[in-house]
Amino acid sequence: MNAPEFVAAQWTRATGAGVDPHEYRRVTAGLTAVADWGPSLSRAADACVERAERAGSPVSAGEHLLMAARWYHLATLAPYAEASRAAARADGALSRALTVLEPDARRVDGEGFTGWLRGPADAPGTVVVVPGLDSAKEEFLGLASALLARGLAVYAMDGPGQGALTATTTLTPDYEQVVGRALDALGVARVGLVGLSLGGYYAARTAALEPRVAAVATVSGPFRLDWSELPRPVRDIMTERAGGADAARAFARRVDLTDLAPRITAPLLVVDGGRDVIPGVTNGEPLARLAPHGTHLSVPHGDHLLGNARGDWLFPLADHFAHTLTGAAGRAAPDNAP
16 A cells, blocks of 8 residues: 555544544645655644643643644554654653643553543443554544543543553453453443444453443444454554464454354444445444344444544444433533543
8 A cells, every 4th residue: 555545544534533634634745655654643743742832721732732642643553663652652642631631530550451531520420442453542532522521431541452552562352351450440330331443342342241331332343353354454463463473363263252242231332334344354233133232323434433424423322321321311521521
C-alpha cells in the first residue's frame, strides 16, 4: 500500500477518533511514503502540546492535550521506529489533560492494565472501554464522552499489548482475567463492558466468563479469525503484538466465540458495519444470534469501527448502557466532558 492509499484508508478512523478532517488533510497531504506517517503525525501532536503550553486558560490547555493524545496514538498505526515513544506520549498527554479538565479523574493501574476512571463518584453504573489490536484508550474519547453524558462512570483502559503497555506486554486471549483484576481494583460489583475491533472479542469473552458484567457491547468485533486468510498487514501487527509468528497464530486460533456466545447472559449489543469486510474475519452477526439476549445493529454504509457512521451507532450504544445499567437515558454531561 502506498502513502496516498494508506492515508485514505485511515481517514474515517482518524476522524472518528476526533481529529479535525481539515487538519488531517493538512498533516497527511505531503506524505510520500507510509514510513512518513508516524513522524508527521507525531509532529502534529507536538504542535498541540506547544499550543497547550501557550494556552490562555487551563481548559484550553487541556483540550489541546486531548488532541495531542489522539495524534500521538494515531502515529502508531503505521510501522514506526518511535511507536513505543509515541504511545507513551499519548498516554502522558491524556494524563495531563484529565488532570487539568477533570480533577476527580483517577488513574487505576494493575497487573496487565492501566487506564483512567472518569465520571461522578456516585455514578449509577460504570462502563469499561476495551481497545483492540492496534488501538488504545486515547482513540475512543468520543465514546467515553457519550457514556459520561448519560451519567455513567467510564474506565478506559489499555491491556496487554495495547497502548501504553505495548512495549512491555504481549497480547493475551484470556482477557477476562485482565478485566477481572481491573474490576477488583475499581471496586465495582457490576459493570458494562464495550469492546472495539479485537476488543469486541475480548468484551464478549469476558461477558461469558466474568459474572460482574451486567451489560456488554461490541463494535466491529470478530466472532472468529482465520489466520491463513487474514491480510498480511493484520498478521504483521498481530505477530508484533503477540511476540512472534507462532504466538500470533496460536492467538488467532483462540479467537472463536462459538462455544462462549451462548454463555453471555447479559444484554448484548453487537454493532457491525456493512462495508467492514476483512478476509479471515467473521463479523459479529453469529455472536448476536447465539447469545441469549443479543441484538445486532448493522449499519450498511459503516466501515471498520464505523468512524463514517457515528450517528448510527454511538448514541444507541450509549443508551444501551444507560438503560441496562441505570434504567434511564441518563442526565446532562458535565460541562468539561471532552
